Amino acid sequence: MVGNYDLIQFADACWQDVFYKVKDAAVYIDHAATECLHWYKGDKAYLSLINAGAHSVHELAMYNFQYVRVQGTTKAVIIITSIDPAFYQRTLNLIIQKNNFDQCTIVCAVHHSILQYTSIFPDQNENSYEKLKENILNWMTSETNNSQKPIVEVIFRPIFIAPITRNVFVAPPLEKLMPPINGEITDDYEINVNYFVNSLHSFFTHFNVKEDIYTIGTFSEYVGDRLENLSVAIERRKRLIGQSGVTLILMDRTLDLYTATKNNTECILSRILCTLPHLPNHNNDVAVNMSSLCPDLEDSPLSMTVPGCIATDDIDKIKLLITKKQKDVLLTLNKWLFEMSPSDIQSPKARFSTRVTAHSLEKLVHKIRDSESIDNMAKFSKQLQIIIAVIQTLKSDKTAQLDLLVSLEKLILQNVAVCRDSTSVLSQISNIIKMRHSRGIDMENLFVLLIHIYSLAGTEIHFSPQQEDQLKCALTDAIFEDIQEFNENVPTHEVSVYQQTLLLLGITDETAARDSAVRITKEVMDVLHAVAKQRENLKDYGSTITKPSPQEMAQCFSIIERLFNDLLHHTKPEIKDLQRKNSSLISAGFSLLLKGRANHHPTDNPWIIIYVLGGITAEEAKIVEEISLQRNDIPQITLAGCRLLNPMDVADTILLSNVNI
Structure with a gap:
């Protein structure tokens, strides 16, 4: 495979400065940033901050601050991804009022050029970060008894990706960016699009690449235009003329809701997402009830208050849930359980069993639990969470x-x-x-x-x-x-x-x-x-159903799968629905000079990113992982979207949110 653009490396670059700042500080972090850190650190978001030296970690939500006063530190680090200026004024003011901080660092994922923050005090500053800083200084001065002037800094870090695997990521701060079903682009959409294209610019700046922008769908075309005409992106592309590029394909989720509403049972991750509830305040991970590991609590109404989850820093484990068939997943989980079992309860028959079920896995989990090897269970905690997630999914009443x-x-x-x-x-x-x-x-x-x-x-x-x-x-x-x-x-x-x-x-x-x-x-x-009506203007992908002959069963392939097949076909067929933007006037000039030569193809770049505005499915992630594994003669492929979707998410976002009460 051509290219070596590492999503984890980008996430690492965003978070390392944060870890440096949090030493001895009370850390406040919002839900979207938590979700980004959760996937980057494989469900160790809290521990990663504590291990970096944080004094304490707090959820950044209004309802959390009414009675909270931090003891033992006068330093705060606040990690925030919101684009709502009022959220900054209300929430940050409340944090300052409840505490006696003399140092405060705001790590903001929204660039100052698009954060529409207005100071509540008379202020001549045009930079939104400076306005925010001045407000915080005023709040801190009025609250602290210290005669020294408080120290405040506001820094930008583009925290917006949650890497699911090395080929797939989601963007929790942008989870509302579903194309409008009626085509109407409101002010809220415009603000979020600005946030999105600036985040992409930061992403491409990190990798030092210039993007060739392609779009499929009306909303994607609008977003593509905004990125194409973003002044800082134009300057970056000018600087990088002649260097490696990246193909960015933006696609409307609304063009392919039949795939997003499919209750797929072949991909285990799809089934997990359809069955288990979301982890609280998360859109991409599930809550796994771990009470089965505690016999005394299993039937108790109190149960366990802290759920497990499936996020992990071991990419192979999450890829297992994405790419393998159910039978193969169960066999692998059975092998895990045998390897973590104390020697006195190991059964050769269980180890080499070819018929593994959720019930047989559950029996092995109970044997490990009853062995009372706490150290062993702690050592294999993540594997047990994934195993129990699969057991609960396959045994669910749903x-x-x-x-x-x-x-x-x-x-x-x-x-x-x-x-x-x-x-x-x-x-x-x-x-x-x-x-x-x-x-x-x-x-x-x-x-x-x-x-x-x-x-x-x-x-x-x-x-x-x-x-x-x-x-x-x-x-x-x-x-x-x-x-x-x-x-x-x-x-x-x-x-x-x-x-x-x-x-x-x-x-x-x-x-x-x-x-x-x-x-x-x-x-x-x-x-x-x-x-x-969403696909009425499409030429290649307007039709969804294929039935080669009366004797064959009809099939329906997702647009993502068909797009990959067309992009990677050796003949490089023209894809009429794929609209290319000229990334700058300079590149347009080069196109004129090269008139008569072969047209630029999306696969001419060493990296292809397909970003689905509105979210991606686990089944689509499976397609990408399989292609990346099977082909080494193609560009590096990344699939991304606002969130991992299950069918109910689509109904809530597309249908129920559009019902006026």
């Missing part, structure tokens, strides 16, 4: 529902492929909505299924008005029933986004409930129609 959804997705694909415009798939889904309780499917997963259907169909396949009317009736009745049910039985457990939406309506009147159900159904249908 398994039957997931298997049913997978079978429905397969039936939908074949039905749509064979019947095309005469498909009865909406009638079938309408009946499933009516019988959802007896079929064991909740409304949230049915919303996911509807997004899957409309994205799959696109503008190629038209549903009849009669079928859509039938669907509207089924949705209205179901939402009306749920409003009434939630009013009568307010959930005591953690509620979903859908349940929150209905509860926030605050409706008890039956007529009002029916009217709200009708309105919500209309908004849902409007979003579904918008989903179907």
